[in-house]
Amino acid sequence: MAKVLILGAGISGHTAALYAKKYLKKQHDVIIVSPNSNYQWVPSNIWVGVGLMKPDQVKFKLAPVYKKKGIIYKQALAISIHPEGDSEIKKGFVTIKYVAGENEGQEEKVDYDFLINATGPKLNFAATEGLGPDKFTNSVCTYDHAAHSWENLQKSLEKMEKGEKQTFLVGTGHPLATCQGAAFEYILNIAFEVNKRKLNHLADLWWISNEYELGDFGMGGAYVKRNGYITPTKIFAESILKEHGVRWIKRAGVHKVEKGKVYYENLAGEQHTKEFDFAMLIPGFTGAGMKAFNKLGEDITSTIFAANGMMKVDADYSGKPFEEWKASDWPLIYQNPSYDNMYAAGIAFAPPHTMSKPMQSPNGTKIFPTPPRTGMPSGVIGKIVAQNVAHRIKTGKNEHPHEASMAKMGAACIVSAGYGPIKGQAAVMTVKPIVADWEKYPKWGRNINDTVGVVGTAGHWMKLFMHYMFLYKAKGKAGWSLIPE
Numbered sequence: 001m002a003k004v005l006i007l008g009a010g011i012s013g014h015t016a017a018l019y020a021k022k023y024l025k026k027q028h029d030v031i032i033v034s035p036n037s038n039y040q041w042v043p044s045n046i047w048v049g050v051g052l053m054k055p056d057q058v059k060f061k062l063a064p065v066y067k068k069k070g071i072i073y074k075q076a077l078a079i080s081i082h083p084e085g086d087s088e089i090k091k092g093f094v095t096i097k098y099v100a101g102e103n104e105g106q107e108e109k110v111d112y113d114f115l116i117n118a119t120g121p122k123l124n125f126a127a128t129e130g131l132g133p134d135k136f137t138n139s140v141c142t143y144d145h146a147a148h149s150w151e152n153l154q155k156s157l158e159k160m161e162k163g164e165k166q167t168f169l170v171g172t173g174h175p176l177a178t179c180q181g182a183a184f185e186y187i188l189n190i191a192f193e194v195n196k197r198k199l200n201h202l203a204d205l206w207w208i209s210n211e212y213e214l215g216d217f218g219m220g221g222a223y224v225k226r227n228g229y230i231t232p233t234k235i236f237a238e239s240i241l242k243e244h245g246v247r248w249i250k251r252a253g254v255h256k257v258e259k260g261k262v263y264y265e266n267l268a269g270e271q272h273t274k275e276f277d278f279a280m281l282i283p284g285f286t287g288a289g290m291k292a293f294n295k296l297g298e299d300i301t302s303t304i305f306a307a308n309g310m311m312k313v314d315a316d317y318s319g320k321p322f323e324e325w326k327a328s329d330w331p332l333i334y335q336n337p338s339y340d341n342m343y344a345a346g347i348a349f350a351p352p353h354t355m356s357k358p359m360q361s362p363n364g365t366k367i368f369p370t371p372p373r374t375g376m377p378s379g380v381i382g383k384i385v386a387q388n389v390a391h392r393i394k395t396g397k398n399e400h401p402h403e404a405s406m407a408k409m410g411a412a413c414i415v416s417a418g419y420g421p422i423k424g425q426a427a428v429m430t431v432k433p434i435v436a437d438w439e440k441y442p443k444w445g446r447n448i449n450d451t452v453g454v455v456g457t458a459g460h461w462m463k464l465f466m467h468y469m470f471l472y473k474a475k476g477k478a479g480w481s482l483i484p485e
């Protein structure tokens, strides 16, 4: 009997667990370690952040699903990885610490034959002074953050109902932050709510971002087909913000927040401030912060993980200049180069390079978005890693029939811009591939027939449909595996 240990029950790890169990059945153990007792459909946190959904609508308890599927669940935090074992355990193991239940506070060594690290991003609020829901800004990165944002947003809306002007500032809260799409979606939803209440005259809406140009979204921008024309995402994003009455500050590296005031440096090296009444700023992301040790107990963290704390996989980490990067630098199977029974899926894997051009101010401050890994690739990667691990267990061969390069697969991103059967709106963007491949597609960097941008009510319906469909799939209900990631 083989043991597959999965760390993290987010979009990638949970998908991996469901597929691993589907393929390995009762003959092998699938164990998942995750600190949160709930699964959350993160993309719908935006709607929690504007009061259109309750946290209960975007989450469900993991334990009953895992019990039904025969997956062993440990509500714990992974602390360290020991790929070679130690003097006591002669195979790979992970030290975990329980965060709930009768074992709360206790540590345990969980051994494995195959390890899938899907611990996602650590929301690194601490990297920016004053940032985060415990300090002076809001967040929509988790359902409880989003619920807290809605509480604060209501206070601003109430003040506006009484005739008081309010400044809203939404975007990136660190010079190297990613996930611009989520922030973009949130400001559009705030604009929609303000408009719904006929309070536009009292709202000063601002987008602040580390992007060189709007619409970069951490993927170096794209050219999209729109109404028969080919449009750069810069124009696409700017026109959407304009339509919603949002002004913008770009090339901004936010480095400090005080009550009601953001401090940022721009790419010209100038220091500026921007005052706000309500701010939602995405923090920098790092890896989960796990350590790694060899069998002698020596620290091998820097061998296993990249400097940003994300796990190294089968990618090119040589650090060559931006102009020399290629689509083929991106990983295919997400296998760690040092330990072949170890994989990293979703945001937990270290990208080989940024997709946006690295830029720095004359003061040496790096200001550009790091690469996003959105829900769709995170789910697909979780699935193919589980398929390959199951294949290896069943055949005993170290071969990987399934691949999922972000430089080959496409992704769809639906940015909702309002809610409701008739008035709901969304900007739908599809890109293929996610990482531009200028060798294969020298004209536009991507397949222009599959790289599309449209805005309309249909997108809102699609987003709502995806909310219910993906929660249904994640609950492992009948036919779940027929629903694509």
Ligand SMILES: Cc1cc2nc3c(=O)[nH]c(=O)nc-3n(C[C@H](O)[C@H](O)[C@H](O)COP(=O)(O)OP(=O)(O)OC[C@H]3O[C@@H](n4cnc5c(N)ncnc54)[C@H](O)[C@@H]3O)c2cc1C
Pocket: 007, 008, 009, 010, 011, 012, 013, 033, 034, 035, 036, 042, 043, 044, 045, 046, 076, 077, 078, 079, 118, 119, 120, 121, 140, 141, 142, 179, 182, 288, 290, 345, 346, 347, 348, 373, 374, 375, 376, 378, 412, 413, 414, 415
């Ligand atoms: C507000 C918001 C809106 C978004 N909207 C969209 C969208 O519309 N479309 C889209 O495609 N993408 C969207 N994304 C991105 C998408 O949510 C992510 O790509 C996706 O969640 C990444 O999946 P993951 O499994 O890698 O990480 P996560 O979903 O973050 O899961 C990581 C898991 O690991 C657990 N974990 C962390 N540390 C440890 C540890 N030490 N030990 C064990 N477990 C650990 C966490 O608790 C969590 O369960 C959005 C993101 C945000 C924040």
